[in-house]
Amino acid sequence: MDINWLTQPGSGGLVVITVLVLCLGFYGSLILWIARAPKDDSGRGEER
Amino acid sequence: MIKQRQQRPVVDPRLIQPILRTGGAYYLLVALLAAVVAAGLYVWIRQIRLGLAVTGMNTPVYWGLYITNFVFFIGVSHAGTLISAILRVTGAEWRRPITRAAEAITVFALIVGGSQVIIDMGRPDRVLNLIRYGRFQSPLLWDVTSITIYLLGSITYLYLPLMPDMAILRDSLPTEAPGWRRRLYRLLALGWHGGAEQRRRLERAIAVMAVLIIPIAVSVHTVVSWIFAMTLRPMWHSTIFGPYFVIGAIYSGIATLLIAMVIIRKAFHLEAYLKPLHFRYLGILLLTFSALWFYFTSAEYLTTGYGGVPPEMRVLNAKLSGEYQAAFWGMVAAMSIAFVVLLLPHLPAPGRIRLPAFRPRFAAATGVAALLVAVLIFNQAGLVTVLTDLNVGPAAPALPWLLAALVALFAVSVLPVLRQNIIAGTVIAAFFVDLGMWLERFTIVVPTETRPMLEGYVIGIYHPSATEWILTAASFAGFVLLYLVFVKLFPIISIWEIREAEEVIPHTVKKQSYLPEVGPMSSKG
Amino acid sequence: MPRWGMVIDLDKCTACQACTVACRVENNVSFAGPDEYRRGRAIFWNTVVGVMEGEFPEVRAEYIPMPCMHCDNPPCVKVCPVGATYRDAEGVVKQLYDRCIGCRLCMQACPYNRRYFNWQVPEWPGTFTAYRNPDREPQPRPKGIVEKCTFCEQRLRKAREEGRPIGSDDAEGVVPACVETCTGGARYFGDLDNPDSIVSRLSRSPRAYRLQEELGTEPKVYYLRPGQWEKES
Numbered sequence: 007m008d009i010n011w012l013t014q015p016g017s018g019g020l021v022v023i024t025v026l027v028l029c030l031g032f033y034g035s036l037i038l039w040i041a042r043a044p045k046d047d048s049g050r051g052e053e054r
Numbered sequence: 055m056i057k058q059r060q061q062r063p064v065v066d067p068r069l070i071q072p073i074l075r076t077g078g079a080y081y082l083l084v085a086l087l088a089a090v091v092a093a094g095l096y097v098w099i100r101q102i103r104l105g106l107a108v109t110g111m112n113t114p115v116y117w118g119l120y121i122t123n124f125v126f127f128i129g130v131s132h133a134g135t136l137i138s139a140i141l142r143v144t145g146a147e148w149r150r151p152i153t154r155a156a157e158a159i160t161v162f163a164l165i166v167g168g169s170q171v172i173i174d175m176g177r178p179d180r181v182l183n184l185i186r187y188g189r190f191q192s193p194l195l196w197d198v199t200s201i202t203i204y205l206l207g208s209i210t211y212l213y214l215p216l217m218p219d220m221a222i223l224r225d226s227l228p229t230e231a232p233g234w235r236r237r238l239y240r241l242l243a244l245g246w247h248g249g250a251e252q253r254r255r256l257e258r259a260i261a262v263m264a265v266l267i268i269p270i271a272v273s274v275h276t277v278v279s280w281i282f283a284m285t286l287r288p289m290w291h292s293t294i295f296g297p298y299f300v301i302g303a304i305y306s307g308i309a310t311l312l313i314a315m316v317i318i319r320k321a322f323h324l325e326a327y328l329k330p331l332h333f334r335y336l337g338i339l340l341l342t343f344s345a346l347w348f349y350f351t352s353a354e355y356l357t358t359g360y361g362g363v364p365p366e367m368r369v370l371n372a373k374l375s376g377e378y379q380a381a382f383w384g385m386v387a388a389m390s391i392a393f394v395v396l397l398l399p400h401l402p403a404p405g406r407i408r409l410p411a412f413r414p415r416f417a418a419a420t421g422v423a424a425l426l427v428a429v430l431i432f433n434q435a436g437l438v439t440v441l442t443d444l445n446v447g448p449a450a451p452a453l454p455w456l457l458a459a460l461v462a463l464f465a466v467s468v469l470p471v472l473r474q475n476i477i478a479g480t481v482i483a484a485f486f487v488d489l490g491m492w493l494e495r496f497t498i499v500v501p502t503e504t505r506p507m508l509e510g511y512v513i514g515i516y517h518p519s520a521t522e523w524i525l526t527a528a529s530f531a532g533f534v535l536l537y538l539v540f541v542k543l544f545p546i547i548s549i550w551e552i553r554e555a556e557e558v559i560p561h562t563v564k565k566q567s568y569l570p571e572v573g574p575m576s577s578k579g
Numbered sequence: 580m581p582r583w584g585m586v587i588d589l590d591k592c593t594a595c596q597a598c599t600v601a602c603r604v605e606n607n608v609s610f611a612g613p614d615e616y617r618r619g620r621a622i623f624w625n626t627v628v629g630v631m632e633g634e635f636p637e638v639r640a641e642y643i644p645m646p647c648m649h650c651d652n653p654p655c656v657k658v659c660p661v662g663a664t665y666r667d668a669e670g671v672v673k674q675l676y677d678r679c680i681g682c683r684l685c686m687q688a689c690p691y692n693r694r695y696f697n698w699q700v701p702e703w704p705g706t707f708t709a710y711r712n713p714d715r716e717p718q719p720r721p722k723g724i725v726e727k728c729t730f731c732e733q734r735l736r737k738a739r740e741e742g743r744p745i746g747s748d749d750a751e752g753v754v755p756a757c758v759e760t761c762t763g764g765a766r767y768f769g770d771l772d773n774p775d776s777i778v779s780r781l782s783r784s785p786r787a788y789r790l791q792e793e794l795g796t797e798p799k800v801y802y803l804r805p806g807q808w809e810k811e812s
Contacts, residue, residue: 012189012190012191013189013190013191013657014189014662015186015187015188015189015661015662016186016187016188016189017188017189017190017191018184018185018187018188018189018190018191018192018195018198018199018660019184019185019186019187019188020188021188021190021195021199022184022185022188022195022198022199022202023185025199025202025203026202026206029202029203029206029207030206033206033207033209033210036210036214036259036262036263037210037213037214037244037259039255039259040214040217040244040252040255040256040259041217041244041245041246043249043251043252043254043255044249044251044252045247045249045251045252046249046250046251104699104700105697105698105699105700105722105723106681106696106698106699106722106723107615107618107620107698107699107722109698110618111698112618112619112620112698113619113620113621113692113695113696114619114692115619116683116686116687116696117683117687171682174682175680175681175682175723176679176680176681176682176683176696176697176722176723176724176725177679177680177681177723177724178680180661180678180679180680180681181680183661183663183678183680184660184661184680186661187661187662187663187678188660188661189659189660189661189662191657191658192657192658192659192660192684193658193684194658194660194682194684195660198660281684282687284658284688285654285658285684285687285688286654286688286690286794287687287690290687503687506692507690507791508628508690508691508692508790508791510628510629510630510631510641510643511628511692514619515619
């Protein structure tokens with residue numbers, strides 16, 4: 007994949023879609039990671 | 055750090071009052087803004103039907119107000135980044151009441167800014183071609199990519215610290231509140247329970263996002279600047295554009311945040327949370343960026359002027375003494391006023407020099423006189439035609455000096471007011487900063503286009519049409535409208551971060567001043 | 580593969596602007612009308628630019644016909660986000676009207692300002708419809724997209740299909756409309772890579788120069804410097 011690939015139509019679209027998917031994946035998993043955190047061992051989560 | 059509490063802590067009603075109670079003024083404002091946005095929609099649809107001929111754009115001025123607004127709004131979006139991210143990363147505890155207001159500005163400024171590009175395109179129906187046929191060699195694709203990352207990142211960065219507050223609202227909402235609100239908060243809380251592990255993960259995620267979003271934001275306005283700098287046009291093809299635009303962006307972002315803060319403070323009676331120190335510290339940041347802005351601007355204009363390359367000189371002269379001098383010098387004036395107003399309160403320490411008492415009549419006299427002299431100067435330059443018969447004759451060279459003297463006297467006379475009223479002074483400066491920054495975007499975009507490099511080419515003329523002005527107004531109205539909807543749905547001050555402050559901030563007098571005023575209904579349990 | 584270029588002899592050019600007119604008729608360039616012209620929206624794929632130098636009585640006027648330069652290193656192609664402008668194998672910089680999104684970045688990138696935007700729906704009022712080229716191509720472009728000189732690509736394509744020669748070297752050679760119509764015989768078209776062609780030889784003349792060569796765009800339109808007029812003492 008030489009540098010000329012960047013000049014081809016479609017290359018930009020590929021980058022944008024990839025970035026979009028990576029972002030949604032990363033940010034999304036970050037949010038889910040927090041949302042799915044287990045509660046305390048005491049069984050009673052602190053209400054804040 | 056978990057405080058074992060036996061009962062649920064009480065939420066300061068001031069923080070959720072804006073959500074629960076809406077006054078008539080709010081509805082009136084929303085109606086007005088919606089009307090402006092509707093007008094914008096109408097002229098936009100008309101523009102789609104008739105083509106961009108309804109604007110003032112032409113050969114060779116291919117871009118005008120729409121692109122000016124695009125750069126301006128993307129610039130304003132850097133509010134959230136600076137405050138939220140940099141202040142979090144540097145552990146500046148005073149940021150707590152303002153992070154959400156800043157992050158909200160970022161998201162909505164990005165949305166409105168992005169819409170400007172759609173408005174400017176000749177064929178908005180073909181926007182998906184950017185994906186289907188997008189070429190990554192083009193600066194526009196860098197733009198699409200970085201703005202995508204930034205928008206999604208900012209939404210995440212806005213949402214993460216919102217989760218605990220959604221849980222608080224979910225649990226503390228009074229029973230008379232409408233059911234859709236309860237459902238909304240339950241949905242957005244995503245089952246937040248506040249356990250130790252969950253809180254730890256949240257802190258971690260916010261810290262990671264804070265660090266990530268800074269280079270992302272820097273890249274955004276850098277690539278926006280490169281849409282201009284990667285062409286060969288005189289005074290566009292400049293290596294300084296990247297950093298210049300980023301500095302200007304953060305500058306306008308802080309200013310916009312200050313304006314938003316003072317309105318929120320007044321409208322929702324949040325004086326206990328948004329304290330003078332917040333305005334003072336943001337004012338210092340604004341002053342710093344003002345100095346940086348002057349530095350970059352001087353560097354750009356000095357090197358251009360000293361080099362004397364003819365195509366660049368034609369553009370430079372258009373700005374300094376040509377038909378764009380009003381925009382250029384207006385920008386310089388606005389930025390200078392902002393700088394002086396921001397600097398004055400920090401001048402000589404109290405007690406060392408006896409400050410004059412504020413004399414309103416003297417201030418008014420010097421202010422009005424300065425304004426008159428400024429009008430005279432503009433009249434001489436042919437920029438205004440109010441006093442066509444007036445001829446100042448031999449007095450003309452003395453006018454700028456007279457203006458400078460009057461302005462200095464005025465500045466000295468209002469100095470006591472600025473020292474005592476840091477909020478008013480900072481916000482006045484912020485208005486001038488945003489005005490100056492919009493003018494700066496304009497003076498970057500248009501004058502270069504009017505002076506094509508090839509000699510013999512006619513000088514371009516640009517008069518923005520009504521359509522463009524209406525769409526500009528509608529964009530600003532739309533931005534404010536989105537913000538107004540936001541403050542009605544979500545607490546504009548982060549409830550849990552204020553609470554956390556009471557545990558986290560060491561008990562020094564200075565740091566304690568960051569906490570909200572302890573009143574009869576504080577957030578202490 | 581030929582590499583198409585153009586040579587314009589400024590000594591022979593009389594600035595009659597027949598080239599500008601012929602181009603607009605051949606390529607169905609839309610009619611602007613006096614209002615839109617005054618607003619700076621008229622489209623001229625070929626335009627004649629007048630450069631005045633000096634002070635009276637030592638005034639020098641130079642008239643330079645300018646089509647698209649069809650650069651070998653085109654800045655417009657570089658910046659197009661969707662590849663709606665491209666340089667084909669024979670060096671002609673072309674437009675894909677169906678793909679253009681009208682962002683106008685290519686127009687900003689062109690250092691010669693040779694690209695034009697359709698600010699409105701093209702129209703030919705009244706009797707001007709008689710000037711429209713009835714050929715299947717070039718069709719009038721819709722509003723909202725960019726267009727420019729294409730070295731009359733439709734003529735070149737037809738010539739290839741019909742096996743006719745292309746270029747000023749041959750008396751029957753197919754050339755762009757501006758070259759064909761030039762009243763002073765000042766314009767030449769041909770293969771720059773063929774060392775025997777007229778354009779190739781003229782491009783090597785000591786009188787030859789290109790506009791803004793220092794930018795590195797490698798334009799393929801060469802100009803021959805006009806001679807100096809001597810005042811008889």
